[in-house]
Amino acid sequence: VRRATPDALLETGETSLRAEQRIEALGSVLSSVASFVILVVAGLMILGELGINLAPLLAGAGIVGIALGFGAQSLVKDFLSGIFILVEDQFGVGDIVDLDQTTAGTVEAVSLRTTRLRSVDGTVWHVPNGDIRRVGNMSQLWSRALLDIEVAYGTDLDHAKAVIERVAG
Numbered sequence: 180v181r182r183a184t185p186d187a188l189l190e191t192g193e194t195s196l197r198a199e200q201r202i203e204a205l206g207s208v209l210s211s212v213a214s215f216v217i218l219v220v221a222g223l224m225i226l227g228e229l230g231i232n233l234a235p236l237l238a239g240a241g242i243v244g245i246a247l248g249f250g251a252q253s254l255v256k257d258f259l260s261g262i263f264i265l266v267e268d269q270f271g272v273g274d275i276v277d278l279d280q281t282t283a284g285t286v287e288a289v290s291l292r293t294t295r296l297r298s299v300d301g302t303v304w305h306v307p308n309g310d311i312r313r314v315g316n317m318s319q320l321w322s323r324a325l326l327d328i329e330v331a332y333g334t335d336l337d338h339a340k341a342v343i344e345r346v347a348g
Contacts, residue, residue, distance in 0.1 A: 256309035
């Protein structure tokens with residue numbers, strides 16, 4: 180089966196820069212979450228050992244957590260969407276994407292909260308990841324070059340096409 184598989188589908192053993200960036204971003208998020216959980220659990224254990232009743236503290240923290248959850252819904256949605264964008268490799272820096280009918284361009288930066296695009300006319304778009312409903316990635320594992328080649332009016336077009344194909348091939 181391995182001999183019949185095209186070379187493009189086999190693993191090369193090389194890690195791309197894009198994969199390294201995704202790994203670094205996700206590793207940072209997981210490290211931060213793990214550190215926070217460990218600190219909270221350790222803090223609660225220390226308070227329990229000091230004889231402090233944790234029930235009212237946990238109840239108050241639960242109420243504060245609910246209030247923050249309602250207040251920060253869009254922020255949480257942006258972060259979760261950013262994690263899924265990285266995990267699913269929907270797009271990365273340098274890709275040309277279309278996020279809706281009016282927002283399209285080259286991805287300049289992807290963070291957990293926002294994506295920054297630069298459109299062809301130079302406009303920089305800052306799009307919250309939670310607002311991205313669909314993504315058209317026009318450069319992932321595929322590309323096209325569009326060249327404007329000027330020729331004189333009297334040029335034989337068949338000859339010009341043959342020269343262009345020979346040079347490009």
